[in-house]
Amino acid sequence: MRRSREEQLSGWGRVPTVSAQQLLSEDLAAITRDVPLSRGLGRSYGDASLPAMGDPRVAGSVLADRILSFDPDSGILRAEAGLSLREMVRLFLPRGFFTPVSPGTQFVTLGGMVAADIHGKNHHRDGCFGQHVTSLRIRVADGRIVDCSPTKERDLFRATIGGMGLTGHILEVAVRLKRIPSPWIYFESVRVPDIDAYVAALKESSASWPQTVGFIDCTKGGRHLGRGILIKGRWADPKEAPSFPPPPKHERNVPFDLPSGLINRLSIRMFNALTYWKHRAPVRRGIIHPEDYFYPLDKVLHWNRAYGKRGLTQYQCVLPNEAGPSVARRFLELMRARHAASPVCVIKDCGPEGIGLLSFPRPGISIAVDFAVNERTQALVDALNEFVIREGGRIYLAKDAFTRAAHFRAMEPRLAEWEAIRRRWDPERKFRSRQSVRVLGDDPAPGTSRVPDEIRDPSSSGLSPAPRSRTA
Amino acid sequence: MKVVLLGATKGMGRSLGRLLVDRKHDLFLLGRDEVDVARSARDLEVRGARPLNSVGSAACDLARPETFGPALEAAEKALGKVDTVIVTGGLFATQDKLEADPDFAARLLHVNFTGTVLFCEAARKRLLAGGGGTLCVFSSVAGERGRKPVIIYGAAKAGLSRYLEGLDHKFSGQGLNVITVKPGFVKTSMTAGLPAPPFAGEPDDVAKLVITAIEKKKPVAYVPRPWALIMFVIRLLPRALMRKLNF
Numbered sequence: 001m002r003r004s005r006e007e008q009l010s011g012w013g014r015v016p017t018v019s020a021q022q023l024l025s026e027d028l029a030a031i032t033r034d035v036p037l038s039r040g041l042g043r044s045y046g047d048a049s050l051p052a053m054g055d056p057r058v059a060g061s062v063l064a065d066r067i068l069s070f071d072p073d074s075g076i077l078r079a080e081a082g083l084s085l086r087e088m089v090r091l092f093l094p095r096g097f098f099t100p101v102s103p104g105t106q107f108v109t110l111g112g113m114v115a116a117d118i119h120g121k122n123h124h125r126d127g128c129f130g131q132h133v134t135s136l137r138i139r140v141a142d143g144r145i146v147d148c149s150p151t152k153e154r155d156l157f158r159a160t161i162g163g164m165g166l167t168g169h170i171l172e173v174a175v176r177l178k179r180i181p182s183p184w185i186y187f188e189s190v191r192v193p194d195i196d197a198y199v200a201a202l203k204e205s206s207a208s209w210p211q212t213v214g215f216i217d218c219t220k221g222g223r224h225l226g227r228g229i230l231i232k233g234r235w236a237d238p239k240e241a242p243s244f245p246p247p248p249k250h251e252r253n254v255p256f257d258l259p260s261g262l263i264n265r266l267s268i269r270m271f272n273a274l275t276y277w278k279h280r281a282p283v284r285r286g287i288i289h290p291e292d293y294f295y296p297l298d299k300v301l302h303w304n305r306a307y308g309k310r311g312l313t314q315y316q317c318v319l320p321n322e323a324g325p326s327v328a329r330r331f332l333e334l335m336r337a338r339h340a341a342s343p344v345c346v347i348k349d350c351g352p353e354g355i356g357l358l359s360f361p362r363p364g365i366s367i368a369v370d371f372a373v374n375e376r377t378q379a380l381v382d383a384l385n386e387f388v389i390r391e392g393g394r395i396y397l398a399k400d401a402f403t404r405a406a407h408f409r410a411m412e413p414r415l416a417e418w419e420a421i422r423r424r425w426d427p428e429r430k431f432r433s434r435q436s437v438r439v440l441g442d443d444p445a446p447g448t449s450r451v452p453d454e455i456r457d458p459s460s461s462g463l464s465p466a467p468r469s470r471t472a
Numbered sequence: 473m474k475v476v477l478l479g480a481t482k483g484m485g486r487s488l489g490r491l492l493v494d495r496k497h498d499l500f501l502l503g504r505d506e507v508d509v510a511r512s513a514r515d516l517e518v519r520g521a522r523p524l525n526s527v528g529s530a531a532c533d534l535a536r537p538e539t540f541g542p543a544l545e546a547a548e549k550a551l552g553k554v555d556t557v558i559v560t561g562g563l564f565a566t567q568d569k570l571e572a573d574p575d576f577a578a579r580l581l582h583v584n585f586t587g588t589v590l591f592c593e594a595a596r597k598r599l600l601a602g603g604g605g606t607l608c609v610f611s612s613v614a615g616e617r618g619r620k621p622v623i624i625y626g627a628a629k630a631g632l633s634r635y636l637e638g639l640d641h642k643f644s645g646q647g648l649n650v651i652t653v654k655p656g657f658v659k660t661s662m663t664a665g666l667p668a669p670p671f672a673g674e675p676d677d678v679a680k681l682v683i684t685a686i687e688k689k690k691p692v693a694y695v696p697r698p699w700a701l702i703m704f705v706i707r708l709l710p711r712a713l714m715r716k717l718n719f
Contacts, residue, residue: 005665024664026482063661066515091519 006056012304013045015311015373015401018434021056028064028080032139032169035059036432040082040109044116045314046401047434048164054432054445059169061111067091068172076134078174081111093290094245097177098235100132102294104346111170116398117162117356119366120294121211121233124351128361129175130161131354137172141426145171150355159421162356164397166431166440167422182241185293187233188285191276195226195329198347199365203325205232206349217272218332218345218369219265226332228347229279236287249291253301260308263372268341307372315384316368316396318350318361323391331367334387340380342369357418360396368399378402385411397435408439415440473606473686474551476544478502478532478591479561481512483660484610487675488560488682493520493527495683500547500554502532503561534561534587535579540594548598555605556686557595559588562610564662570624577624584628589635596639596648604647608686609636613654613694616703620718640691649689653682656699669719671698 010017022039023031032038039049039058051058061082068078075097077088086106088099103118112118117130126132135149138160146168148157160167188209192198198214205212209232216228297303304312319327328347335342346368350361360366371377381402388395394411395403409415419440422429429442436442475492479485480501492499493516501516503509506529513529520527528550532543548554563580570577592609599605614622615629633652640650657663658673673696685693694700709717 005667022664025661026486066511067518068511068514070518095521 009039009042009050009058010311011042011044011046011049011401013312013314013373013401014304014307014309015313016047016050016434017311018047018050019056020051020058022058022060024060024063026063026066028059028061028082028169028171029139029145032059032171033143035169036430038081038111038115038165038169040112040115041084041107043105043108043112044398045312046397046399047438048116048397048400049112050434052432052434052437052442052444054443061109061170064171065109072097075177075179076174077177078172079110080172081109081114081170083110084108085110085113089290092177093180093183096180096183098180098290099129100176100178101126101129104295105298106291106295107298110173110175111165114161114170114173115163115165116396117354117359118398119348119350119359119361121213121348123361123366124206124212124349125210126178127351128162128354128356128359130356130359132176132178133161133173134176135174136160136170138168138170140168141428141430155421156425158355158357159418159425160356161354162359163418163422164358164435165433166436167425168431180235182236182238183246183290184236184241185233185288185290186236186240186286187231187288187293188283189229189231189279191279191282192228192230194224195228195332196325198226198228198230199325199328201230202347202349202365205230210234212349214347215275216332216345216347217276218335219269219272219341221336225336226329227276228345229276233288233293241287246289246291249289249299251299251301254303254305257305257309258307260310260372263307263312263343265339265341268343271343311373312370313373313377313381313401314368314370314399315381316360316366316399317384317388317393318364318366318396319388319391319393320362320364323364323393327391328365328367330391331384331387334383335369338376338380338383340369340371342371345369357414357421358397358412360394360398362394364393366396368396382407397439400435400439403439405439405441473497473556474500474554475556475558476500476502476547476551476554476595478534478557478559479610480516481505481508483560483662484655484658484675484678484682485558485560486512487679488558489516490519491676491679491683493517493522496520498551499527500550501527501529502543502547503529504531504533504535506531532591534583534591537587537590537594540591544594544598553602554598555602557599557605557607558682558686559591559595559607559609562588564625566666567621567623567625580625581628584625585631588632592635592639596643596650600643600646600648604649606649606651606686606689607636607639608651608653608682610653610655611636613656613699613703616654617706617709617714619706619714644691649686650691651682651685651689652692653685654692654694654699654703656694656696656702658695671696671702673699 006019009020025031035057037058064080064082066080070077102120113129117128119128211233214230348366385407389410432442437444480489509529513527516527530543530546562584611633612629614626615633636652678695681695
């Protein structure tokens with residue numbers, strides 16, 4: 001391990017960008033000593049993987065990617081936290097195993113999947129990733145390395161799953177992989193005329209399909225509001241699947257930043273209409289390559305560069321079932337009223353809450369939209385957050401770069417319990433991130449009175465600053 | 473191939489080990505830290521879908537020549553006849569650090585030159601006793617020319633390259649293939665934190681090139697390939713210019 005020079009680091013949305021020092025070593029235990037945060041592949045969109053202002057260091061986990069054991073009988077895989085999902089899929093899909101829960105990209109690490117407690121198209125059936133984790137090895141604030149599981153140090157385990165790295169450094173993860181009948185997916189996709197029909201179809205499909213997801217055209221108003229494509233899927237039966245394994249996929253790349261204005265309301269409308277009308281038949285079904293099904297966006301590396309230097313943010317919220325079936329329509333209407341357009345709008349079904357104390361999903365529907373960042377983004381996120389609070393929903397920290405502390409608190413009744421566990425394991429709040437300063441009110445630079453030097457920080461770029469409570 | 477790999481726990485050695493199991497070669501790992509090298513062996517077993525303990529490992533420290541014999545002995549016992557020995561291990565530090573810390577400089581020179589040469593001596597004797605084989609050793613482009621950022625490190629690598637060259641001249645007729653790998657800048661933990669120049673390589677790509685070099689019995693392999701051209705030019709630069717430049 002050596003001390004790295006400072007470099008510009010950001011999440012996938014590239015806003016904010018901060019000067020940081022990423023330590024990289026195969027020996028994750030060594031580089032996590034006295035360091036306030038870990039970072040994996042940096043695929044969280046906002047500032048969750050960025051260091052807080054006082055200490056520029058983050059421990060990069062990507063070189064710690066060894067598999068420690070795999071038991072084909074139980075499906076339990078133990079590995080160092082930097083192992084990427086891409087590598088996991090490459091190694092285990094041909095052997096008839098797949099991650100029990102998959103996010104929309106393969107470019108994430110095991111540690112990151114735990115810290116964000118990622119969910120996928122099968123949440124209504126299988127819950128979050130954390131529910132399949134059998135144990136974790138963590139470096140905690142006092143420097144010790146602690147093993148925890150649903151039965152051992154259960155509090156630490158529950159606070160770490162979905163805890164965004166704020167309970168300690170995840171060093172090793174054991175997770176039960178899912179046995180699959182074939183490496184191919186059988187899918188059925190349906191064109192749905194508007195948002196109410198979409199939500200009804202989504203909820204109905206969830207009873208019979210293990211995986212559901214859909215794309216909505218959020219630019220179209222009136223009676224076409226929220227028209228979209230609902231995709232249902234399951235692992236293909238060996239009898240219906242091709243006899244050969246899915247061939248490796250070749251990615252394309254966006255080699256440089258495109259101009260920031262390229263993704264605008266007009267291009268977004270065209271893109272949305274194209275997505276809708278490309279699906280010519282009302283219903284399509286068949287066998288599909290698992291990577292095309294799970295990771296359609298991974299086909300274009302660095303697709304975030306299409307948003308240009310100003311970057312993007314993803315807003316993802318879950319709106320509870322109690323808010324009624326029309327809540328999605330009202331969300332889209334609010335977006336339209338604020339002239340907010342998103343090239344992709346993904347709506348998924350969420351099942352019961354899992355084991356993670358701060359995990360995102362709860363019974364309801366999840367809506368995810370991408371926005372090009374501009375001077376109106378903070379106000380837009382504020383307005384969407386106020387709507388979500390009124391409806392009893394919450395946002396996903398792995399995507400967030402703009403939510404204010406007061407809003408986050410208002411949507412997280414579970415925060416007090418999580419904070420109590422954090423106080424027990426880390427009374428001085430040694431583990432911090434740029435995000436924990438913003439949404440949890442952590443001291444940006446403990447032990448100093450230094451005013452944080454904001455670099456392209458959205459919450460302070462000519463806008464009213466986010467409320468920050470300082471701990472004494 | 474039946475391969476003994478020294479330095480499989482990190483960087484290019486780790487990538488090389490993974491590619492070797494992917495391609496169904498038999499492996500035995502040597503490393504300084506017995507526990508760590510065993511961990512890498514388990515990693516390779518799972519990746520290669522092989523039974524537990526099918527990839528053996530033993531402690532072997534380039535700073536301590538007395539460990540070489542027992543380590544190679546253990547490898548031969550596990551693999552049967554060894555036909556390939558690969559050495560990727562070594563130390564690195566920036567010129568600034570080596571100038572400031574003579575003790576570490578002494579250790580680096582000892583490990584990267586003396587220790588590595590003595591290990592190669594032990595390995596080539598065993599390979600020749602078995603009728604020949606391949607000895608593939610990672611030197612560096614740093615040994616091609618005295619350059620300001622890598623004076624001490626480069627000197628050790630220059631010595632190692634000359635040793636390997638001589639070994640090739642003397643023993644190639646007896647069935648010993650000596651492969652000198654000369655990596656340019658490769659993005660590993662060793663170079664983390666250094667500004668990456670153009671043509672910086674990835675360890676996985678280096679691994680592919682090294683296996684090709686072994687298969688084709690190429691005596692010298694610059695990896696990634698553009699570094700052959702870059703070093704060709706650097707070797708031609710006059711002293712007056714080298715005094716001015718800072719690379």
